[in-house]
Amino acid sequence: MIDIKFLLKNPEKVKTALKNRGVDLDVDRLVSLEEERKKLLQEVENLRKEQNDISPKVKDNPELLSKAKELKASLKGKEDVLDKTEQEFKKNFSLLPNIPLDDVPVGNSEIDNKIIREWGKVPKFNFQIKDHAELGKEWDLIDIERAAKVSGARFTYLKNELALIEFALVQLAFDILLKEGFVPVIPPILIRDEMMKSMGYVDTEADFAERYYLEKDKLFLVGTAEQSIGPMHQGEILKDLPKRYVAFSTCLREESGSYGKDTKGIFRLHQFDKLEMFSFARPEDSEKEHLFLLSLEEKMMQALKLPYRVVHLCTGDMSRPSASTYDIETWFPSQNRYRETHSVSNCTDFQSRRLNIRFKDNEGKTEFVHMLNGTAFAMVRMLIAIIENYQRKDGRIDVPRALQKYLGFKIIPKK
Numbered sequence: 001m002i003d004i005k006f007l008l009k010n011p012e013k014v015k016t017a018l019k020n021r022g023v024d025l026d027v028d029r030l031v032s033l034e035e036e037r038k039k040l041l042q043e044v045e046n047l048r049k050e051q052n053d054i055s056p057k058v059k060d061n062p063e064l065l066s067k068a069k070e071l072k073a074s075l076k077g078k079e080d081v082l083d084k085t086e087q088e089f090k091k092n093f094s095l096l097p098n099i100p101l102d103d104v105p106v107g108n109s110e111i112d113n114k115i116i117r118e119w120g121k122v123p124k125f126n127f128q129i130k131d132h133a134e135l136g137k138e139w140d141l142i143d144i145e146r147a148a149k150v151s152g153a154r155f156t157y158l159k160n161e162l163a164l165i166e167f168a169l170v171q172l173a174f175d176i177l178l179k180e181g182f183v184p185v186i187p188p189i190l191i192r193d194e195m196m197k198s199m200g201y202v203d204t205e206a207d208f209a210e211r212y213y214l215e216k217d218k219l220f221l222v223g224t225a226e227q228s229i230g231p232m233h234q235g236e237i238l239k240d241l242p243k244r245y246v247a248f249s250t251c252l253r254e255e256s257g258s259y260g261k262d263t264k265g266i267f268r269l270h271q272f273d274k275l276e277m278f279s280f281a282r283p284e285d286s287e288k289e290h291l292f293l294l295s296l297e298e299k300m301m302q303a304l305k306l307p308y309r310v311v312h313l314c315t316g317d318m319s320r321p322s323a324s325t326y327d328i329e330t331w332f333p334s335q336n337r338y339r340e341t342h343s344v345s346n347c348t349d350f351q352s353r354r355l356n357i358r359f360k361d362n363e364g365k366t367e368f369v370h371m372l373n374g375t376a377f378a379m380v381r382m383l384i385a386i387i388e389n390y391q392r393k394d395g396r397i398d399v400p401r402a403l404q405k406y407l408g409f410k411i412i413p414k415k
């Protein structure tokens with residue numbers, strides 16, 4: 001959530017931010033609700049004080065009994081109104097997204113995203129290329145049919161060399177990130193509903209479209225490791241910032257609103273593995289930390305020699321907790337276009353306020369940390385990019401040189 005003080009002092013800035021993000025919310029109503037809440041709270045406190053003052057005197061002065069009953073009834077009425085006002089305010093306040101940083105492009109959708117730079121040459125093939133689904137079936141790397149028999153649509157078995165390459169990607173990322181002070185973590189994939197809410201991912205009905213929820217246990221299955229890493233320090237005061245983690249996790253997304261999208265192959269699955277970077281930083285350092293995480297994503301991509309471009313997302317295309325997001329889009333030959341494989345976001349103090357994660361500044365004052373997350377590797381999409389970009393006319397798939405030392409083989413032969 002944003003700072004309530006910021007809302008009250010800068011309602012016009014909040015209105016502009018909501019307009020730029022395409023969010024329809026009555027800011028004036030929110031401000032009046034907060035002002036009414038404070039007024040009612042003061043009235044309740046005054047009535048409680050008056051009641052506390054009169055209660056000990058009723059026994060010795062029966063004439064005060066009527067006054068005490070009136071106070072009790074008045075207090076109950078005010079408390080009810082205060083509770084309703086607080087509930088309405090909390091419900092609407094939780095719908096406020098984060099305030100975009102000043103350099104975020106203003107726009108409505110991905111069409112308005114800003115291309116920052118491109119890296120690598122898009123490959124030119126002098127033969128009829130195959131997409132990852134064809135390659136996976138012919139090379140016995142991907143088995144969608146048997147996965148559908150066992151689990152239904154949007155699942156797969158990754159097999160043979162492709163399964164080994166996934167873990168080579170993990171090792172490559174660890175080799176790069178551990179040198180930068182990242183702590184490796186394998187986190188839980190089930191988290192309590194209040195933790196998912198605190199991360200800002202289930203405030204609206206649309207947010208639930210991607211989530212798997214176990215009603216009986218009140219647990220969410222994570223769609224990305226950041227959702228379980230972020231709450232890890234809930235209620236703590238952190239020292240020695242930045243504090244960096246790299247977490248490997250199986251991720252699950254229902255994607256109930258994505259039927260008909262990317263149905264061929266394994267580009268969009270219900271289950272996939274992901275390696276996620278997460279950082280807790282001082283507010284004055286978070287923009288620099290954001291660019292640092294992006295530079296690490298690019299370093300890993302350049303090690304694989306996969307062509308990509310960096311895109312700064314516009315206001316209308318960011319997730320609700322994010323104040324600024326960059327995507328890396330990798331070239332997919334079979335689609336003849338760039339597709340998102342990485343994302344890195346600065347969520348400022350939007351999540352830490354709900355989670356109450358703080359630090360002490362140089363003057364000893366307690367402040368909320370800034371929280372950032374970034375993809376190291378989303379495994380399935382990286383595997384697709386590798387086998388499509390590295391396919392050869394002679395029927396082999398080369399293995400990126402950066403991964404060969406972890407594998408013991410340089411090519412994937414056709415079986």
